[in-house]
């Protein structure tokens with residue numbers, strides 16, 4: 479049997495820190511509320527494009543694997559905050575790394591994008607399409623954040639991490655996964671303002687409105703991740719006692735605690751980063767994995783469970799059998815350019831750039847999505863079959 483061993487790993491956290499106290503300078507919130515409801519104390523804010531963080535994380539992962547970029551055959555870039563729609567972001571990382579032989583693709587399943595990318599790359603290695611891959615999870619949420627909305631502004635952060643996969647005959651790397659999507663709840667997490675539905679409609683790019691039903695997402699996330707975790711353990715003939723370490727998506731400490739209880743793992747087995755970084759979407763799980771290695775929480779042969787959820791609502795849980803090596807083979811000096819601003823200064827600059835606030839907000843509300851279509855005679859009808867969206871929002875089409 480062929481497997482895809484994880485032979486290198488690296489992270490890139492932008493240096494600027496945004497504390498709960500910083501947030502309370504412009505939002506009606508406070509450290510006590512954020513810490514007690516989410517566990518988050520601080521998060522990072524990027525001063526560079528997401529592909530730059532991805533490049534640094536990728537270069538560090540390659541150095542750790544002792545693997546030359548020139549020999550890379552595949553780059554999978556997991557993210558929902560790309561530099562541009564065309565060309566894809568993976569090709570930008572490919573160019574920066576000098577990975578001339580690689581194929582490059584982006585994968586977007588929101589917060590689960592790294593894990594879906596890991597599945598994609600592993601499958602391509604195991605089926606012989608390629609023999610190695612660089613898999614990246616990266617997110618720059620801060621430019622898209624609706625900073626005046628305290629329901630979401632306190633939850634997210636920016637960052638990146640990457641792993642190198644290489645074909646192996648040993649049973650290691652990703653050995654099982656369970657993937658799913660609770661599409662009936664896709665409306666509970668939507669960032670209005672990015673994508674084709676808003677094109678040519680008077681929407682200023684970057685002016686976003688977040689639809690966010692926190693309590694519904696919370697419940698669905700716990701149920702979904704628990705179900706996916708139980709499914710992958712059953713499929714692999716394993717149970718919670720066999721798991722050495724859980725590296726979960728880090729959206730909220732209470733979600734992780736509820737998940738641990740449902741799948742029957744003890745608190746000592748949980749890798750937690752949410753306090754320091756918040757929810758970095760696609761970067762969350764790989765950053766936590768890299769830090770687990772740095773803190774020697776991964777041992778040779780460890781069995782690692784990685785459950786996650788995100789917009790869609792995508793859910794998944796991945797089982798990784800670690801190999802024998804738990805230390806990097808090498809390092810690199812490649813780093814981000816220095817950042818002179820504080821996290822609060824960066825965020826205030828974003829807020830100022832979004833002003834005059836509300837310029838395009840009205841235009842953000844009217845788009846028709848699959849869940850706002852209606853069904854007649856057994857088939858889905860779109861209220862505006864000629865163009866995308868922008869039909870009037872009569873009651874009939876609303877949930």
Ligand SMILES: CC(C)(COP(=O)(O)OP(=O)(O)OC[C@H]1O[C@@H](n2cnc3c(N)ncnc32)[C@H](O)[C@@H]1OP(=O)(O)O)[C@@H](O)C(=O)NCCC(=O)NCCS
Pocket residue numbers: 506507508511512515516589628629632633667691692693695696729730757787788789
């Ligand atoms: C968002 C979340 C932290 C909210 O926690 P909660 O305990 O459910 O809080 P509620 O939504 O019930 O809000 C309770 C109160 O706090 C207020 N509140 C919300 N955000 C606040 C903030 N940042 N600061 C202070 N008060 C806040 C609410 O307005 C509400 O006030 P009210 O009781 O007067 O109406 C929680 O639901 C969550 O983490 N959900 C998962 C969402 C997520 O992580 N999504 C990412 C997907 S990858």
